[in-house]
Amino acid sequence: MKRNRPSRNIALKWLPALLVVLLGFPVAAETIHEERSKYRDITVTQVRDRRCLLFNVHRGDRNQTCISMDDRYRLVFDYTRMTFAGLLLKPDPKRILIIGLGGGTLPLTFADLLPDATIDVVEIDEAVVNVAEEFFFFSETDNLKVTVEDGRPFIKRVGIRGESYDYIVLDAFSGDYIPEHMLTREFLEEVKRIMSPDAVLVANTFSTSRLYDHESVTYQRVFNEFFNFKLPTSGNRMIITQLDPLPPRGRLVTEAQKIAEGLEKYGVPLLEYPRRLSTRVDWDMSRRILTDQYSPGNLLRDN
Amino acid sequence: MVITGVAFVSGFCIMTIEMLGARILSPYFGGSLSVWGSIITIFMLALAMGYLIGGRLSTRNPNAITFAFFFIGAGLFSSPVILFADGIMEPIFLAIEDPRYGSLFAAIFLFFIPTAILGMISPYSIRLMVDSHEHSGHMAGLLFFISTLGSAAGTLSTSFYFVLWFEVNQILWGAIGALITAGCAILITHYLKSTQEVKQSRPYEKKQA
Numbered sequence: 001m002k003r004n005r006p007s008r009n010i011a012l013k014w015l016p017a018l019l020v021v022l023l024g025f026p027v028a029a030e031t032i033h034e035e036r037s038k039y040r041d042i043t044v045t046q047v048r049d050r051r052c053l054l055f056n057v058h059r060g061d062r063n064q065t066c067i068s069m070d071d072r073y074r075l076v077f078d079y080t081r082m083t084f085a086g087l088l089l090k091p092d093p094k095r096i097l098i099i100g101l102g103g104g105t106l107p108l109t110f111a112d113l114l115p116d117a118t119i120d121v122v123e124i125d126e127a128v129v130n131v132a133e134e135f136f137f138f139s140e141t142d143n144l145k146v147t148v149e150d151g152r153p154f155i156k157r158v159g160i161r162g163e164s165y166d167y168i169v170l171d172a173f174s175g176d177y178i179p180e181h182m183l184t185r186e187f188l189e190e191v192k193r194i195m196s197p198d199a200v201l202v203a204n205t206f207s208t209s210r211l212y213d214h215e216s217v218t219y220q221r222v223f224n225e226f227f228n229f230k231l232p233t234s235g236n237r238m239i240i241t242q243l244d245p246l247p248p249r250g251r252l253v254t255e256a257q258k259i260a261e262g263l264e265k266y267g268v269p270l271l272e273y274p275r276r277l278s279t280r281v282d283w284d285m286s287r288r289i290l291t292d293q294y295s296p297g298n299l300l301r302d303n
Numbered sequence: 304m305v306i307t308g309v310a311f312v313s314g315f316c317i318m319t320i321e322m323l324g325a326r327i328l329s330p331y332f333g334g335s336l337s338v339w340g341s342i343i344t345i346f347m348l349a350l351a352m353g354y355l356i357g358g359r360l361s362t363r364n365p366n367a368i369t370f371a372f373f374f375i376g377a378g379l380f381s382s383p384v385i386l387f388a389d390g391i392m393e394p395i396f397l398a399i400e401d402p403r404y405g406s407l408f409a410a411i412f413l414f415f416i417p418t419a420i421l422g423m424i425s426p427y428s429i430r431l432m433v434d435s436h437e438h439s440g441h442m443a444g445l446l447f448f449i450s451t452l453g454s455a456a457g458t459l460s461t462s463f464y465f466v467l468w469f470e471v472n473q474i475l476w477g478a479i480g481a482l483i484t485a486g487c488a489i490l491i492t493h494y495l496k497s498t499q500e501v502k503q504s505r506p507y508e509k510k511q512a
Contacts, residue, residue: 002415038336124335150333153402160397174334292330293470299463 033135037127039174044135050076051135053103060086065103067136073112074267078234080105081268083169083202085229088252089140089242090200090273091259093117097158097194099151099182100171101128104138109266110167111144119144120165122154124172152181163194170203177209180297185292188222192243200242207237211290211297215239216283218290227277240277249274305492306428307449309374309485313424314453317480320381321346322461323471324414327388331396332406341403344417345410353422360423361430367493370427374486377420378479384413385472385479425450 029052033044043054049191052066066076075081083106087093094117098107102121110119121128126148132138140146147154151172168191172182181187195201201223205215207230219226219239226241252274260270288294324342325334332338360369392409401407425446432442451503464475 124333131380150335150402152329153331153396153405157400175423178336180326181334184330186330276329292326292405293472294466295326298465299467 016174018063033131034080035127035131037125039125039127042127042131044131053131053136055132056121065105065136067103067105069194072137072264075105075109078231079204079236079238080109081266082110082229082231082234082236082238082272082273083204084109084263084266084268085227085238085273085277086167086169086200086202086240087259087263088255088277089247090167090198090238090257092110094167095165095196096120096169097155097165098122098169098171100169101132101138101170102171103136104132105136106169106171107144108138111141113262113266115143117143117167120150121146122151124148124174125151132181152187152190155194159190159193164199165197166199168195168199177211177297178205180290180295181292183211183215183218183297184208184292185218185222185289185294186292188219192222195243197243200240203239205237205239206235208235212237213283213287214290216281217285217287220285221289225279227279228274228282229277231276246279250276252277254292305458305469305489306432307446307469309489310446310450311375311453312429312459312485313377313421314450315457316377316482317418317421318344318349318457318462319465319474319478320384320414320417322458323466323474326412326466326471327384327408327413328406329390331392332409332433333403335402337403338406340408341406342414343405345414349415349418353419353424354426356419357423361427364431365427367431370431371426371486371489371493373420373424373427374482374489377417377424379483380417380420381475381479381482384417385475388413410497425444433437 017075029045029047031043031045032051033042035042040055045052045054046085049069049071050066051069052064054064061239068076072167088292094115096107096117096119097109097211098110098119101121104121107119107121109115110117121144123146129138129146129148151170169183170178170191191201197203203219206212209215216228216239219241223241223243226239227246229238229240230236256270257276262269306436311364321342322348325339328342332341395405395409395412399408429439429443429446432446433439461474465477469477470507
C-alpha cells in the first residue's frame, strides 16, 4: 500500500476540483470500484484520464496512487518518481524487492525500465493485488512476482535462505503510517542482511511525520549514514542508503547524466535529483531509537 | 479485601501480557490480522482450561496457600516470554511457513501455561470468598466485576502509556513482579491471620484447662 502526503490542506485539496469547475469540465470524480478488505477500505476513482486508488476515504486520511490512462508510463506523483533516485547509486539492479504494492506503478515502471531484472513485490492485502490487476494494468510475469504476506517475515525468510537483492524499496503503509514492526532497528538489520554488497535501499517516509527524528536516528544507527532526499513539492522523504560509504555528489551527477534519458519517458527528472540528496543532519540526534522492544509508533508526539 | 485486590491484579496482568503479545510475535509473524486472531484464540482457550481446572481444584480443600501459588506460578511461567522468546519463536518460524499457524503455535508455547494458571484464579477466589458468605452469586458477580475492571485498566494502561514509557520486557517484568507480589501478599495475610487465630484461641484453651 502506498500513499503520498496526507492532504491536510483543504484549500489545496479542493483546488483541482475548483479549477475543473471553472474550466467547465465535469466535476465529480467517478467512483468506479469500492470494497472493504481485511485491512482497509479501497476506493478506485477516475477523473478524466486520471485513475486513482484511495484507501480509507471515509476516515479522511486518503492514501493514493494515481495513473494517467492516456500516458500510462508517466508517473503522476513526486514520491513515485523519487523512488528511482536509488538508480544513482545502483544503476543496473538485477534483483529488485518492493515492500507494498499499492496500484503497482512502481513495479511496472521497474519492469519496463529494466526488462531483465527480476522483481519481487510483497503485499499484505490480497484485495490490493486484485484491484491493481483489475484497474491499474498490473499483472505478474515471469520476472515480476507478487507474494501476499507481511513484509517482515518475508524479509526474514529471504535472509535465512541466504538470498539477496540489489535494489530494495520499503513502501509499506498501514493505518496511520509505516507499521511499527517495520520501523525498528532489528527490522533494518534484517533488511541489511538481504542486501547484496552493492545494493541500494530506498525507504519512503513522510517528512512531516511525528516519527521523523526517531526514524532518522534509527536508520543512522544501522547504516551510519544515508541520503535524505526531499523535494519542496512533496511531503515525502526518501531515505536512500547502501552498505558501503555513500558516493560523493560528483559521482551521482555523472551517473544521472548517463541514465537520465532513459527515465524521461516516466517523467522522472533524474538530473535534478543529485543536488537534492543531502547528508546534512536535520533531525534531533538525541531521540530514542526504535527497537522491537520500543516502537510505540503513532503514540509518539513532538515533545 | 485481599482477594478482591489480587483479583484486580490478575485481570490487569492477563490483559497487559495479551496486549504485548502482538508486539512480541510481530518480528516473526508480522502485523497481520491473523496474528491478533492467534493471540486472542490462545488466551481464550487457556483461560477456559484454567477456569475448568481452577473450579475442580476449589472443591478439594480450598486454601490460601494454593491460591497464592497460582499467582507465583503464573509469574514464574511468564518469564520464558522474556527469557526465551527468540528461542521459542525461531524454530516455529523455520518449521511453519504459514504465518497464521506459525503465530498460533508460538502463542501456544509462549502464553498458554501462564494464562491457564491465571484462569484458575477466578473460580478459586470465588470459592475462598464464599466460605464466609452465603451469597455465592453476589460474590461471583463482585469478583468478575473487579477482575474485569482490572483487565480494562491493564488494556488501557499498556496500550496507551506503558509502551510509550517502557520497553516490552520491562513491562513484562513489571507484570511478573506484580503477580509474585500478589502471591506473597496472600501468603503474608494468611500467616498473620492464622497466628491471630492461634492467639485468640489460647485464652479459651487456658480456661478449659
